[in-house]
Amino acid sequence: MDTSAENGLLEMIERVKQNLSDQQERNDSDMGRLSERLGGLEKRITEQQERAALAVSTATERLEKLEDKQRQLVAGAQQMLEMLGRMENQIAVEQARVGNGTSYFGKLRDKAEVLEKQITGQEERVSLDEILVTKRLSNIEKVLSEQRDNITSNISKVADGLSGIKEQLSGQKLKHIAEAAIIKESIANLEKDLTDRQQKIESNGSKLAKVLKGLENNFAGHERKLENDERTLSDSQTRLSQLQDQLTNQQKTMSTHEAAVKELESKWKTLWENRFVSFEKLGSKLYYFVMNERLNWTDARDRCQELGSHLASPQNQQEYDLVTKALPVFLQFWLDVNDIENEGEYMLSATSKKKATFLKWRGSGYPDNWKGNEDCVELTREGMNDLDCSEKHFYICQK
Ligand SMILES: [Ca+2]
Ligand SMILES: [Ca+2]
Structure with a gap:
């Protein structure tokens, strides 16, 4: 190879190097931005998770379902991160192999945007649910407030009633005190009367005792006399019994005599009647x-x-x-x-x-x-x- 050709090749290599270097810089820049956006997304997802956890702790199955969805989102995001990681590797491989992954990054950006939109939509739905839950909580709070008012009103009425009863009791107490005084006086009078009567009774009792003693003496005398009389009576009864026996015997004898007399009479009558x-x-x-x-x-x-x-x-x-x-x-x-x-x-x-x-x-x-x-x-x-x-x-x- 001649010098000019060598120089030309070197220049070309230099340009390719320069291009790759530029490309690397752009890639680095894109990666930085993507990393930032993913960080933002992560942060928002964490916030949503926190809000969802809060909603779950205060309410219903519906919120639990939302939490599930959120968990799915997190999982999706993680998958996405993993995907991005894999993409980076692929980009690196592609860049190394093809030297140009611009169009591929474009696709990746598009996908990232789509994902971002989905997340935004879900975020909105979460917000909407949050509003509904807040509304229901507000209603519950309102009902509770009304009930509290009612209870307060009832307590107030009860307090009034108690106050009235207290006054009545106070009046009755005074009346009872007055009655008790009268009763006490009556009892005192009765006690005095009782004492007088007791004294009279005791006095009469002493007289009665004397009379009784006299009566007892009389009674003893009479008793002795009665005993004598009884003895006399008993003797008389014995005598009477003897006399009765005698009488019975005499009656028998008389009856026999009477029969004899009757027979004689009859005989005499016959004789008299038949005399002619x-x-x-x-x-x-x-x-x-x-x-x-x-x-x-x-x-x-x-x-x-x-x-x-x-x-x-x-x-x-x-x-x-x-x-x-x-x-x-x-x-x-x-x-x-x-x-x-x-x-x-x-x-x-x-x-x-x-x-x-x-x-x-x-x-x-x-x-x-x-x-x-x-x-x-x-x-x-x-x-x-x-x-x-x-x-x-x-x-x-x-x-
Ligand atoms: Ca006749
Ligand atoms: Ca006749």
């Missing part, structure tokens, strides 16, 4: 013609039985004749014959209600059952006739 009784024999039978008393037919029948006989009933003409002849003239005597059971059917009561077979009526037209009430048969010298059984007549007993 004397049955006479007519034919084969004994007859007793009773003419000292008049009886109705039933009593006459019973009387004959008492005398161990029955009303007479002649059984044939011979007996009839004997009896009839013995009768005093005009006197009527009851016979045993009657038709009490069945009208017109004449029976004999004494001989087990056998039918009367022998009848000797005094004439035609007999028996006539006069007035429909003649069922007992009498005997006169004229013959037999029916009569009212309640009529009282003499009678003939037979045995």
